[in-house]
Amino acid sequence: MKKFLLIVFLSVFFTASFSQGYKIKGEIKNMQDTTAILAYYFGGKQYATDTTDVVKGKLTFSGGKELEGGIYLVVLPGGKYFELIISEQKFSFTTDKNDLVASMNFKNSKENTAFYQYLNFISVQQQKVAPLKEKLSSAKEDEKKKIQKEINEVDNTVRDYREDFQSRYKDVFFSKIISATTDIVIPETPLDSTGKPKENFSFYYFKNHFWDNMDFSDKRMLRTPVFFNKMDQYLEKLSPKHPDSIIVSADIMIEKARANKEVFQYVVSYITSTYERSKIMGMDAVFVHMVEKYYMTAQCDWVKEKQLEKIIERAKRISPNMIGKKPPNLVFKDTSNQYHSLYHLQAKYTLLFFYDPDCGHCKKETPKVKAVCDSLVSAGIDIKVFAVNTEFEIDKWKEFIKKFNIGNWINVGDIQFDKEGNPVATSNWREQYDIHSTPVIYLLNKDKEIIAKRINDKQIVKIIKREESLEE
Numbered sequence: 001m002k003k004f005l006l007i008v009f010l011s012v013f014f015t016a017s018f019s020q021g022y023k024i025k026g027e028i029k030n031m032q033d034t035t036a037i038l039a040y041y042f043g044g045k046q047y048a049t050d051t052t053d054v055v056k057g058k059l060t061f062s063g064g065k066e067l068e069g070g071i072y073l074v075v076l077p078g079g080k081y082f083e084l085i086i087s088e089q090k091f092s093f094t095t096d097k098n099d100l101v102a103s104m105n106f107k108n109s110k111e112n113t114a115f116y117q118y119l120n121f122i123s124v125q126q127q128k129v130a131p132l133k134e135k136l137s138s139a140k141e142d143e144k145k146k147i148q149k150e151i152n153e154v155d156n157t158v159r160d161y162r163e164d165f166q167s168r169y170k171d172v173f174f175s176k177i178i179s180a181t182t183d184i185v186i187p188e189t190p191l192d193s194t195g196k197p198k199e200n201f202s203f204y205y206f207k208n209h210f211w212d213n214m215d216f217s218d219k220r221m222l223r224t225p226v227f228f229n230k231m232d233q234y235l236e237k238l239s240p241k242h243p244d245s246i247i248v249s250a251d252i253m254i255e256k257a258r259a260n261k262e263v264f265q266y267v268v269s270y271i272t273s274t275y276e277r278s279k280i281m282g283m284d285a286v287f288v289h290m291v292e293k294y295y296m297t298a299q300c301d302w303v304k305e306k307q308l309e310k311i312i313e314r315a316k317r318i319s320p321n322m323i324g325k326k327p328p329n330l331v332f333k334d335t336s337n338q339y340h341s342l343y344h345l346q347a348k349y350t351l352l353f354f355y356d357p358d359c360g361h362c363k364k365e366t367p368k369v370k371a372v373c374d375s376l377v378s379a380g381i382d383i384k385v386f387a388v389n390t391e392f393e394i395d396k397w398k399e400f401i402k403k404f405n406i407g408n409w410i411n412v413g414d415i416q417f418d419k420e421g422n423p424v425a426t427s428n429w430r431e432q433y434d435i436h437s438t439p440v441i442y443l444l445n446k447d448k449e450i451i452a453k454r455i456n457d458k459q460i461v462k463i464i465k466r467e468e469s470l471e472e
Helices: 002-019 110-138 141-168 173-181 201-208 219-223 225-236 243-257 261-276 284-295 305-321 360-378 394-403 457-471
Strands: 022-029 034-042 045-054 058-063 070-075 081-086 090-096 105-107 331-333 339-341 349-355 383-389 410-413 440-444 450-453
Touching: 034 058, 034 219, 034 225, 045 058, 045 070, 070 219, 081 110, 105 110, 110 141, 110 173, 141 173, 173 219, 173 225, 219 225, 219 261, 225 243, 225 261, 243 261, 243 284, 261 284, 284 305, 349 360, 349 457, 360 383, 360 457, 394 410, 440 457, 450 457
Parallel strands: 022 090, 349 383, 383 410
Antiparallel strands: 022 058, 034 045, 034 070, 070 081, 090 105, 331 339, 331 410, 349 440, 440 450
């Protein structure tokens, strides 16, 4: 009995071992000896995962670990490539270099057989419709209706085929891809209480139903161009360029992504890193929101402890100086040891200018900022400059003020010394204002709320013009 159990165990073990990994064999007729690359889509890019030699048209991709499912590419010299669906891990194909798609045949791959059946059908329909669209662009009015009718017939044929394909191949991954790329059907615009069509109904309906056909529970969607492209469209084109709007869209998408752990991880990570690096002013609020809602609440278990600490620390550093917030007060001495308070400065606009007297970029930027501020004052704009020296050498500071003729600014610095004569700061203002390089410019309103930050001299006038126009 024991011997029988051992045989059964070994049989299962060797069967399992044999089934691991992937092996894709292919033959490309009329192909010279060369090298082929197996690559996959991820995050809007393509990444190589395997390479192999093509000898007398034959090639084999293989590995001991199964490939993650998705759409892959076999890349050939001269920019030629064709795609494969990876769900099955062991299959073969034959094709011809001169017509890779039409000549393609598969063995042991239901997924790719269906995929190429669809591709070939669509290719035929495109060949039908292309000349019709060309004729339509130059046709006379009486011919356009006829040509458009023919185009519509092709479109209807494609739609019917697509629906039939999805019905026949419900268990094929490509059916999910077709579904995800199928346009949302927008109903007729309803009327409002006054009897007029509801304003922007089509747009909001489209956005609200944008994800209806996406299967977030299937992580294979990540390794297709479809998922990233739709995410990019949703965040960058359908969501207004305002942090509050982006945050709403991000949260909606993330809740849907909870259907699969890897999809959730990708979406959260992508949005967090994208808006931390965004060059659009104010978008760091999205990064802070992501950290506070997902990272600080222990929902991102894939992040290592030390990295998590850095991410949280970065968000805490940005949080006090986001657009619309009133940053911490600064109470520093000038070169005559007189104290000045940022909050007590009376002005419609306050330009907060952090600089280092030894900084080469500061030396270039300071004259430009002075010229801009002087011109604004001459134009009747109530703006004052609260200039903060970030270093401790008083002589260099005084020399900088004199050289660049900025004595009409409120020039202050946090210059204190301990008993041993070492320079010390009185507060953590560097962290509160996120000063890790210089120069840094903040623009505050009369209530000392941030209306712009990390701007240059050219942006100062544009932003103030915008603020002034909002009051008119």
